[in-house]
Amino acid sequence: MRFLTSDGLFNVINYCFLTIVFLATLYPFLNVLAISLNDSTDTVRGGIYIWPREWTLENYRTIFQYDHLVTGFINSVLRTIIGTVLGVFSSAMVAFTLSRADFQGRKFVSTTLVLTLYFTGGLIPGYMLMRELNLINTFWVYVLPGMVNAFHIIIVRSFMDGLPYSLQESAKMDGANDFTIFWRIIMPLCTPVLATIALFVAVGQWNAWFDTYLYNGSNPDLTTLQYELMKILQNTTMGGSGDANAYRSISGEQAAQTVSPESIKMAISMVTVVPILLVYPFLQRFFVQGMTLGAVKS
Amino acid sequence: MKLTKKKAHSVAAVPLGQKRSFWQTVLQQRYLYAMSLPFVAWVFVFNYLPLFGWTMAFQDYRPGLAFFEQDWVGLKHFIELFQDERFYLVLRNTLVMSILGLLVGFTFPILFAVLLNEARAKLFKKTVQTVSYLPHFVSWVVVAGIVTKMLSVDGGIVNEILVATGAADKPIQFMTKGEWFWIIVTLADLWKEMGWNSIIFLAAMAGVDPQLYEAAKVDGASRWRQIWHITLPGIRPTILVVLILSIGSLMTIGFEKQFLLGNPTVVNYSEVLDLYALNYGINLSRFSYGTAIGIFNSLVAIILLFIANGIFKRYANQSVM
Numbered sequence: 001m002r003f004l005t006s007d008g009l010f011n012v013i014n015y016c017f018l019t020i021v022f023l024a025t026l027y028p029f030l031n032v033l034a035i036s037l038n039d040s041t042d043t044v045r046g047g048i049y050i051w052p053r054e055w056t057l058e059n060y061r062t063i064f065q066y067d068h069l070v071t072g073f074i075n076s077v078l079r080t081i082i083g084t085v086l087g088v089f090s091s092a093m094v095a096f097t098l099s100r101a102d103f104q105g106r107k108f109v110s111t112t113l114v115l116t117l118y119f120t121g122g123l124i125p126g127y128m129l130m131r132e133l134n135l136i137n138t139f140w141v142y143v144l145p146g147m148v149n150a151f152h153i154i155i156v157r158s159f160m161d162g163l164p165y166s167l168q169e170s171a172k173m174d175g176a177n178d179f180t181i182f183w184r185i186i187m188p189l190c191t192p193v194l195a196t197i198a199l200f201v202a203v204g205q206w207n208a209w210f211d212t213y214l215y216n217g218s219n220p221d222l223t224t225l226q227y228e229l230m231k232i233l234q235n236t237t238m239g240g241s242g243d244a245n246a247y248r249s250i251s252g253e254q255a256a257q258t259v260s261p262e263s264i265k266m267a268i269s270m271v272t273v274v275p276i277l278l279v280y281p282f283l284q285r286f287f288v289q290g291m292t293l294g295a296v297k298s
Numbered sequence: 299m300k301l302t303k304k305k306a307h308s309v310a311a312v313p314l315g316q317k318r319s320f321w322q323t324v325l326q327q328r329y330l331y332a333m334s335l336p337f338v339a340w341v342f343v344f345n346y347l348p349l350f351g352w353t354m355a356f357q358d359y360r361p362g363l364a365f366f367e368q369d370w371v372g373l374k375h376f377i378e379l380f381q382d383e384r385f386y387l388v389l390r391n392t393l394v395m396s397i398l399g400l401l402v403g404f405t406f407p408i409l410f411a412v413l414l415n416e417a418r419a420k421l422f423k424k425t426v427q428t429v430s431y432l433p434h435f436v437s438w439v440v441v442a443g444i445v446t447k448m449l450s451v452d453g454g455i456v457n458e459i460l461v462a463t464g465a466a467d468k469p470i471q472f473m474t475k476g477e478w479f480w481i482i483v484t485l486a487d488l489w490k491e492m493g494w495n496s497i498i499f500l501a502a503m504a505g506v507d508p509q510l511y512e513a514a515k516v517d518g519a520s521r522w523r524q525i526w527h528i529t530l531p532g533i534r535p536t537i538l539v540v541l542i543l544s545i546g547s548l549m550t551i552g553f554e555k556q557f558l559l560g561n562p563t564v565v566n567y568s569e570v571l572d573l574y575a576l577n578y579g580i581n582l583s584r585f586s587y588g589t590a591i592g593i594f595n596s597l598v599a600i601i602l603l604f605i606a607n608g609i610f611k612r613y614a615n616q617s618v619m
Contacts, residue, residue, distance in 0.1 A: 010521040014413050015422075021410065022426045025433060025489070027455065028444045046453040090337055097334040104323045109334045116341055121348020122592030123572055124579040129348050131361075145344045148337045178329035207437030210554065214580070230439045230558070233446070266447075269440045276435045284428065288497055 029273070036060070036270045040263035059267040068220060069228055069268070076225040076272075079142040080205040086147050087201035088194050094148065095156035096182045099163075113150040130215055139222055141215045142208070152197045159193035160186060195286040203276060229268045232261070355590040375590040385574070385591075389598070391480075392570040395556070396548055396602060398484045404544050407492050408537060411499035412525055427500070430493025438490075442558035445486045449473055473559075476567040483555050483568075498540060499533055506532035545606040548599055571595040 030050040035043055039054035047053075063069055097103050098110050121129070126145075135141040163186070171181050187194070209226035216222040324331060355375055357368040379385050410430070417423040433441065448454050449472040457469035472478050510528045519527065530537075553572035560568030571591055579588015 006520045006522075010416070011418075014416055015419075017413055018417055018422075018426050021492075022429055025429050025493070028448055029432070031447070031455070032444060048453075049455075090340075093333045094337045097330045100330060102327075103330045103334075104320070104327055105331060105334065109338055112338050112341055116345040119349060120345070120596070121351050122589065122596065123575050124585055124588040124592055125348035125351025125354065127580055128351055128354070128361075128585065129344070133343075148340045148344075150341075178327070179333065182333065203435050207435075207439075209437065209439050210557075226437050226439045229443070233439065233443045233558070265443055269443055272440055273436055277432070280431070280435055281428065284431070288501065 032266045032269050032273075035263065036266040038263075040260045043263055044260060059263040060271075063264055063267050063271070068223055069225070071221060072223045072225040072228045073271070075139070075142075075222060076206060079139070079208075079224065080202050083143040083146075083205040084198050084202045086143055087149065087152065088198050090148050091152040091156050091197050092187060092190060092194060093182065095153045095160055096186055098153065098157045099160035100168075100178075101165075113148075113153060116150050127214060136215045137219050137222065138216075142205070142211055142224075145211075146204075149201075152200065156190065156193050156197060159190060163189055192286050192289060195283060196289065199280075199283045199287050206272075206276065225268075225272050229265070229272060232265055232268065352589060352593055354586050355593050357586055359586045359589075361585070371586075375587050376594075378587065379590050379594065387566060388569050388571055388574045391556075391567060392595070392598060393602075394480055395483055395570065398480060399487055400544060400548065400606070402484050402488055403491060403495065404541060406488055407495035408499055408533075410492055411496040411503065412529055414496065415500060415503045415529065416521060416525070427493070430496070432493070433490040434494035436490070438554045438558050441486060441490050442555070445482065445489075445559060446473060449482070473561060474563040476564040479560070479564045479567040483559055486559065487555060495540075498536060502533040502536035503529060541610065545603060545610065548602045548606065571598065 027050065031048070034048050034050050034052045036059055037055060037057070038048050038052035039056045040059060042054045094109070094113070098106055100106070103109075120126075130136050130141055130145070135144065167185055167189075168181050171185055176184070207226060209224060209230045212222070212224045212227035213230070217227070318326070353365075356370060356372060358371050358374075359368055414423060414427060417426070449456050451457060451469040451471055454469070456472070457466070460466040461469060472482060506529060510532070511524055514524050514528055553570050553576075556568050556570050557573055560573075572595060575588045575591035575595065578584045578591065
């Protein structure tokens, strides 16, 4: 009878609700994984939920035969690495100058940055700018425009505000200049918050597709993984016989017979998701800290 | 807060009788300048220069000509825009999806965080939490693929459940029903971001004094009452901060989900201002007209910001701007 007390009832409802959320979040991923590992002609029969019926790695073998996809994968990895290094470095550097209460240009720098959170030129002026700067059809359009990010700077800065200033003072007495202080003292102490920013930038870079679509869509050498996936998804959801089939013809007749667009979609989806899934449990502690910090202080 | 202020003073204070001039300080702080001014220049180029591009909306812009050689046409493109029937449809879609997104995207993470906080089983709680962050890290491209798959007519889990429970006689073609599009976008967004957005509330709840709950329990307060009278007031400051942030992000009304989830059959419900600008401006090379749409998009965002701020001010007695 104890079960029917109001607290007991609350617990039942609560656990049911949370379980539903849990399943609703996890199921789609398991389903995609199962389909990607299932024989593609068998998949067409339907009824694959979270466990493959006929195990095979054929879908993965097939997609890695596509030149576009391999190029896209390499470009995605490159833009993620370069973009992350540049993004973290610039955020840390600007944040350091902003955390220095004695810095004369602080107000100017911080106002200039914060305003960018509220104003954007919009799609077309942005596009025209890239054109004027000759960044269209280059790799650099992926990493340069978003390099300085005000939101990230605010997060790093609020972390730095928590570090004791006496550290910098004593280094100064030992004759260190501001850059040395930043590089040798502040940077190492900021590892947790820089890891957070690194994760933010890396995820953003890895998941980006729109810049490829807008600026480099016609250049197969600069394609990205997400863009290739986007093309396949767009074409198949529209019921057209576009790229998914083009993909099949590229890989030759043999693959065309054994792999359906559905399996290709699911396998590519897994390829784009898995790298993130591998790193994020390790970084969870950091990003929880970073998220909290960022929102509370700004 | 007090501490940092004090620190600021002691650092900024200049020793008596040694008031340095502006340029002397610049020289002394040359490293700090060198470490920030290049990035300010960067921001100027990539964030501020495009603002000058707004002038294109008042010209018949032709690429290759210099700024002063362009034909200035005043409000021609705006007038054309206001006479376009399609524009009002697109405006409606933008407003509806922004407001739905704000309402749902703000309330559900709080609800989720509260319920998660009430779960006593540690391992269960931790697992649900970790899994709930997962979709945030996945691109919209993949999410769009997943949503399409889950809602599909053959083998989509949603339709299978609906048919199995008798809620629907036959599978529903969700992705081709325009009326469903707004809801699908909102729910897809919720699925993707709910867990992630709840992080900050959970962190705030960890800071609520446990003694308050003990006292409430002694007084015989039910769990619902504890949530209502202790947890929610306890995280009130955080709720306000997040509300401010999400109102602020109305400025950047997205189009990514609409682009990826939309298809020709639902275009009357899926097209938002940014996509409209993209179609005219870049795909049809009508740069001036596209820019006019973009400017209007910013105006809508600012108006939304003001309305939200007004409501916020009235009920929370605080201002965003």
